[in-house]
Amino acid sequence: MNLYSHQDANIWKTWALMTLFFALIITLGWFFSYFYNDVVILQFAIFFSIFMNVFSYWFSDKIVLKLHRAKPATREEYFDLWNAVENLSIAAGLPMPRLYVIEDNAPNAFATGRNKEHAVICVTTGLLNILDKNELEGVISHELSHIGNRDMLLSTVIVVMAGFVALLSDLFLRSQSWGGNRSRSQNGGVPLLVIGLILAILTPLAATLIRMAISRKREFLADATGALLTRYPEGLANALRKISASSMPLERANNATAHLFISNPFGAKSLSGLHKLFMTHPPIEDRIRALTSQTK
Numbered sequence: 001m002n003l004y005s006h007q008d009a010n011i012w013k014t015w016a017l018m019t020l021f022f023a024l025i026i027t028l029g030w031f032f033s034y035f036y037n038d039v040v041i042l043q044f045a046i047f048f049s050i051f052m053n054v055f056s057y058w059f060s061d062k063i064v065l066k067l068h069r070a071k072p073a074t075r076e077e078y079f080d081l082w083n084a085v086e087n088l089s090i091a092a093g094l095p096m097p098r099l100y101v102i103e104d105n106a107p108n109a110f111a112t113g114r115n116k117e118h119a120v121i122c123v124t125t126g127l128l129n130i131l132d133k134n135e136l137e138g139v140i141s142h143e144l145s146h147i148g149n150r151d152m153l154l155s156t157v158i159v160v161m162a163g164f165v166a167l168l169s170d171l172f173l174r175s176q177s178w179g180g181n182r183s184r185s186q187n188g189g190v191p192l193l194v195i196g197l198i199l200a201i202l203t204p205l206a207a208t209l210i211r212m213a214i215s216r217k218r219e220f221l222a223d224a225t226g227a228l229l230t231r232y233p234e235g236l237a238n239a240l241r242k243i244s245a246s247s248m249p250l251e252r253a254n255n256a257t258a259h260l261f262i263s264n265p266f267g268a269k270s271l272s273g274l275h276k277l278f279m280t281h282p283p284i285e286d287r288i289r290a291l292t293s294q295t296k
Contacts, residue, residue: 008067014191019058023205024206024210025045025165025168026045026250028045028168028169029044029046032194045168056276060113061112061114061118061152064110064260065120067252067254068250068252069252070101071101071102071124072101073099073100078099078101080128081123081136084133084137084140084275084278085097085099088137088140088144088230089144092141092229094116094119094147095117095119096105097111097119097120097147098255099112099121099122099123099124100120100122101124101125101128102125102250103124104251104252105124105125105248106124106250107126107130107243107263108123108124108243108263109121109123109140109142109143109245109261109262110143110260110261111141111144111151112152113144115150115153116225123139126246126248127243134223134232134234134235134238135235135236136237136239137230137235138226138236138239139239140229141227141230141235141236142222142226142262143222143262144226144229145221145225145226149225150220151217151222154214154218155215155259155260156212159183160174162204162210162211166204169200169201169204170200172197172200173200178185209257215259215281216279216280216281216282220290224290225292233292234292237287240263240291241284241288243263243284247267247281249265249266249267253266258280263281263284264280264281
């Protein structure tokens with residue numbers, strides 16, 4: 001498999017997972033609506049998920065930048081960064097994104113913004129300190145690929161949907177403890193209640209797994225697209241090697257924004273086995289292997 005087929009495969013797998021995600025939230029809303037004999041629950045589930053996605057789409061960049069105390073990067077102070085982003089943006093056919101820097105020794109970077117015209121690339125000072133020109137271009141090409149692939153919108157949607165699934169499930173479980181079981185006799189009795197409890201417990205787990213699987217696919221896709229942009233996969237591969245050599249966590253790392261970064265902001269140590277299911281990023285070793293093997 002070459003880089004182009006690797007890219008196509010990840011696009012297909014991502015949209016398959018997104019379809020499954022939408023089916024999950026609609027199924028959950030429909031079931032609770034049926035259980036309580038109230039179609040308003042389903043209507044609310046659809047409306048609220050759309051509203052939250054729209055809100056997050058418009059304001060996610062401001063929230064993330066403020067959360068991580070990022071400051072605008074000027075051309076005078078960060079000339080090499082500006083030069084890399086400007087040149088690669090032209091090569092990618094994208095408007096130049098706004099640039100921000102986080103004062104943090106942990107090497108990392110992310111892209112955010114509601115679309116390519118309002119995109120942001122943010123890097124840490126730790127990243128700028130350890131990368132050479134080719135490696136920095138590799139990281140920037142990865143982030144520009146997220147912008148070109150419209151991953152910011154996708155990331156916003158999956159985070160909101162995963163949170164909303166958890167909210168619906170939590171409300172159902174709490175309603176049972178509050179005496180919300182009056183509708184059992186009308187709509188299926190105890191067997192239906194048992195199904196509802198199983199759904200309420202398992203769907204948040206399923207939603208989390210789908211969200212993380214999508215995040216991992218998008219990272220592989222951005223790696224592949226970025227390598228095609230620079231035509232030098234080793235640049236990004238070497239950057240990932242240096243990033244993985246640092247186990248330093250980002251000072252203001254949190255679960256809500258972890259999926260945005262090029263590497264796990266809680267530390268770059270790879271996990272194996274069952275733990276991989278709960279990772280927002282593929283293991284660095286797997287990403288390096290994909291980059292170096294696809295060009296052979």
